[in-house]
Amino acid sequence: MTQPSTELIHHPYTPPEGFGAPQPAVHKASTVYFKDVAAMRARDWRSKAGYTYGLHGTPTSFLLEERLATLEGGTQCLLVPSGLAAIALVGFALLKRGDEVLIPDNAYGPNKALATGELANFGITHRLYDAMDPQDLAAKLSERTKLVWLEAPGSVTMEFPDLPALVAACKARGVVTALDNTWGAGLAFGPFADAGVDISVHALTKYPSGGGDVLMGSVVTRDEALHLKLKLSHMRMGWGVGANDVEAVLRSLPSLPLRYAAHDRAARELARWFEDREEIVQVLHPALEDSPGHAHWGALCGEQGLAAGLFSVVFDARFGTEAVDRFCDSLHLFKLGYSWGGPVSLVVPYDIGLMRDPAVSRWPHKGTLVRFSVGLEDVNDLRADLAQALERVHAVEG
CATH class of the missing domain: 3.40.640.10 (Type I PLP-dependent aspartate aminotransferase-like (Major domain))
Structure with missing residues (x-):
């Protein structure tokens, strides 16, 4: 008679085929059986x-x-x-x-x-x-x-x-x-x-x-x-x-197209809002007319095409590293963190001078760059968060 320890491993029952559900089954295996x-x-x-x-x-x-x-x-x-x-x-x-x-x-x-x-x-x-x-x-x-x-x-x-x-x-x-x-x-x-x-x-x-x-x-x-x-x-x-x-x-x-479009809409709205801020000398977002390569984006993606949920801003050079760091630290909804594409908005400051080779491509700005990944929060709440953080920049201006 087969012992329980063996029967638990070699039990003959196999579930019937034909089970359908919205999510596919998860198959975990290192070893795979062959019939002969x-x-x-x-x-x-x-x-x-x-x-x-x-x-x-x-x-x-x-x-x-x-x-x-x-x-x-x-x-x-x-x-x-x-x-x-x-x-x-x-x-x-x-x-x-x-x-x-x-x-x-x-x-x-x-x-x-x-x-x-x-x-x-x-x-x-x-x-x-x-x-x-x-x-x-x-x-x-x-x-x-x-x-x-x-x-x-x-x-x-x-x-x-x-x-x-x-x-x-x-x-x-x-x-x-x-x-x-x-x-x-x-x-x-x-x-x-x-x-x-x-x-x-x-x-x-x-x-x-x-x-x-x-x-x-x-x-x-x-x-x-x-x-x-x-x-x-x-x-x-x-x-x-x-x-x-x-x-x-x-x-x-299945929700990728919906999420991508939502990230895109919110990012464009916030990027255009930044265009009117006197603290910012340039907003970098392919769908904006003044962003480098906008025409190439339009030719490839369509002028009404998609553009993800990322954008960057360059602060006026009068705002030094301390001021820009204060801005990032003052944000509540935007979390400091790498990566993007998730539900939570993220922010990271960068020194582009350390990231580019001036002999290959010239970076025209002296101010600090900050990149935003826009999540799935309400865009009005995100805008309010950015506005209050910008007020902190002026506390250390100069």
Whole structure:
């Protein structure tokens, strides 16, 4: 007779099929069973036709990959533990000793740090280019250039580049293009259909998660050979994501368009409010006419298109670091914190002079920049919070 300890593990009951519900089931597994040796030997981990090991995918992770590929207009998707891991996967999969990668000077800082750290240690060089000058990119492309990173808009400073022109310069030289599409989220524009890139990486930590509680990234492609190259590297590095995190993103995806539009509306309203404040010398938001690259945003996203929930302001230089820090510390609803795309509004002050290479792209302002991520609070409450904090700036003016 089988003992209870064995029967608890090998119980014969299997729930009937046909259960349907709004949320998909969560499948957690490292080990995956095969019915016989022949099936084990025949199964190919590179295909979604079956399952081989939890690290290579479960019904839950396959479902999220397929939905994200559709969202961005691609055909294949890989999941990794963070947005930065997605950037790293692309670099490690496509570059080798002696190769060069070009990165926009206004790119996400950790992307540049990866290039100066790990990639340099592997004998891979990098150069920065001015994202707002396609000719600068074209002039820096060489036989050694195997990958060009793109970002729209630029990190923190929000300049919107002429993406199709940058991509065209790369295609003319046969260079692979990878776009950090976290801001666009697959909604503002199509990375493949509209911009023409080869790879789209996405920090699912931001808008797809929407809760500020998940770290995950994705790499989406259209080209099968390119996808396989990325997937082989993905397997060799052992990158996987937790089933509960996948569940959280799957649960949030249906509301993504609604949340994105709400973030967008509130951010535009607050950005335009800042335009009338005498403490501010420039508001950086792609949908504003005076923001760098506004015409490029309009051409790609449409003049009535989407523009996410981020914007930055530059304080007049008469307000020093102490005053701007006082402003940030005086905010109640806007919390000091990195990241964006969640329900809570966030604020971060930056010294752009430390983040840009003056030999590549000139930053015209001397005042301190503050970036806002607008959450889902009432916009009138957020405006009142900003107004009261601005009053504190004048207490330390000069």
